[in-house]
Amino acid sequence: MSSPPVLVIESLEAGYEPSLPIVRNACLTVQPGEIFAILGPNGAGKSSLVKAVAGLVPVSSGRVLLNGRDITRTPAHRMVFEGLAFVPQTENVFINLSVAENLELAAAIVKAPRHDSLAPVYAMFPDLLRQRKLPAGQLSGGQRQMLAVARALIARPGLLILDEPSAGLSPLLVGQVFGKLREVRDAGITVLLVEQNVKAALGLADRAAVLVEGKERIVGSSAELLGDARIAALYLGRHAGTPAPGRTG
Ligand SMILES: Nc1ncnc2c1ncn2[C@@H]1O[C@H](COP(=O)(O)OP(=O)(O)OP(=O)(O)O)[C@@H](O)[C@H]1O
Numbered sequence: 163m164s165s166p167p168v169l170v171i172e173s174l175e176a177g178y179e180p181s182l183p184i185v186r187n188a189c190l191t192v193q194p195g196e197i198f199a200i201l202g203p204n205g206a207g208k209s210s211l212v213k214a215v216a217g218l219v220p221v222s223s224g225r226v227l228l229n230g231r232d233i234t235r236t237p238a239h240r241m242v243f244e245g246l247a248f249v250p251q252t253e254n255v256f257i258n259l260s261v262a263e264n265l266e267l268a269a270a271i272v273k274a275p276r277h278d279s280l281a282p283v284y285a286m287f288p289d290l291l292r293q294r295k296l297p298a299g300q301l302s303g304g305q306r307q308m309l310a311v312a313r314a315l316i317a318r319p320g321l322l323i324l325d326e327p328s329a330g331l332s333p334l335l336v337g338q339v340f341g342k343l344r345e346v347r348d349a350g351i352t353v354l355l356v357e358q359n360v361k362a363a364l365g366l367a368d369r370a371a372v373l374v375e376g377k378e379r380i381v382g383s384s385a386e387l388l389g390d391a392r393i394a395a396l397y398l399g400r401h402a403g404t405p406a407p408g409r410t411g
């Protein structure tokens with residue numbers, strides 16, 4: 163028997179004002195152990211969708227199921243106890259606290275024993291161990307993003323959601339952060355991320371969806387999306403009809 167989906171987003175409507183839904187009848191399914199990317203133009207509602215899933219944007223209708231459990235409208239601060247960790251795009255670390263204090267605070271929030279929860283995270287992020295006494299505000303952009311991910315992992319979530327983890331990073335650092343997300347996935351944590359960087363995201367993700375005006379329009383494996391003429395024309399700088407590199411026929 164195959165495992166049930168980690169996340170099911172069922173006909174979700176959400177927004178900041180009741181009369182103006184931003185997420186419009188969105189439906190997505192994320193399978194255990196996959197990296198799933200949400201792509202789409204600026205203002206498509208990508209952040210709003212993941213924030214609605216994470217309890218940060220009001221849901222007007224539809225449901226969010228996490229491992230089969232209905233978590234719709236669970237308050238954001240309770241999500242971590244349901245097994246869902248969310249890394250927002252900005253302000254995702256405390257810049258005036260040290261790296262260690264950032265991680266200890268994350269452990270305190272979930273009432274995890276400090277050593278038991280910190281040791282595996284430091285093992286995964288040896289650079290953070292080296293820099294543990296440094297104020298987070300003095301970390302490079304890439305390391306700060308790593309710290310944000312590390313903070314989220316302290317709670318040992320089953321699903322890690324990230325909003326544009328590559329924003330503002332050089333291609334080299336994007337590669338490092340994405341490499342770490344692969345390690346996270348390989349450690350058994352399902353990853354859902356929003357990305358602007360379509361090419362890099364399709365290199366990382368197993369599957370992806372393109373969101374337009376609050377609704378998924380194209381959903382498929384990364385290979386399918388890389389070969390999709392609409393994606394090529396819109397995001398990859400290739401004209402429709404030009405084959406993707408490495409594809410023939
Ligand atoms: N806090 C807010 N209050 C009211 N409207 C908002 C708020 N945040 C976003 N919106 C609106 O919701 C719509 C979708 O925004 P959202 O940030 O979800 O898009 P996005 O796909 O993440 O865009 P980007 O690629 O720029 O990050 C936009 O029209 C935006 O103006």
Ligand SMILES: [Mg+2]
Nearest residue numbers: 208209210325
């Ligand atoms: Mg956004």
